Amino acid sequence: GDSVTQMEGPVTLSEEAFLTINCTYTATGYPSLFWYVQYPGEGLQLLLKATKADDKGSNKGFEATYRKETTSFHLEKGSVQVSDSAVYFCALREKLSGGSNYKLTFGKGTLLTVNP
């Protein structure tokens, strides 16, 4: 079945450091890929998305490129801020077999802490 594997945390960085959170996936078809962010005490919010190979999603300085050849969707940011401290989830959405239904599959999440 579909699966998402993302790097285990926690990740601790200093402000203005470069961030990479690795994400790889397994899927039988052509999924859409997402990064969601969860700030403390809140629900998940969509950070960025890519719906086909070679698409680059970007938002709030974060970027991720859909690499079909390596089945990856790594999240990057050039200069992190304290306010970026959160849990980041990689996810894929794929059509379920036999119909028009979709399923979201999440990675286990990576806790990022940015220190001043």
Place this chain on the structure above:
Amino acid sequence: NAGVTQTPKFQVLKTGQSMTLQCAQDMNHEYMSWYRQDPGMGLRLIHYSVGAGITDQGEVPNGYNVSRSTTEDFPLRLLSAAPSQTSVYFCASSARESPEAFFGQGTRLTVV
């Protein structure tokens, strides 16, 4: 914009009690789903619905029931609460033609 609204935000139950977690969305989304979030496990799908009157099981459906009598509402029922159901529960909705899912704020449930 209300989006996806979950109630209650916090709940403590005794083993064996039943309760319903409420979820409502005002975006006319066809898809709605329930997830539980546990440390080190990410989000796991409990049940989902692709439209009013249609529901199906996810990865971890045991001990939970759902129904979808309207497009807006998708309640999750715990029939007989167990300590293993202590978790944070999230409801999400999405439109058929768009891949983005919108999440509620979550319900933190403790079963003692």
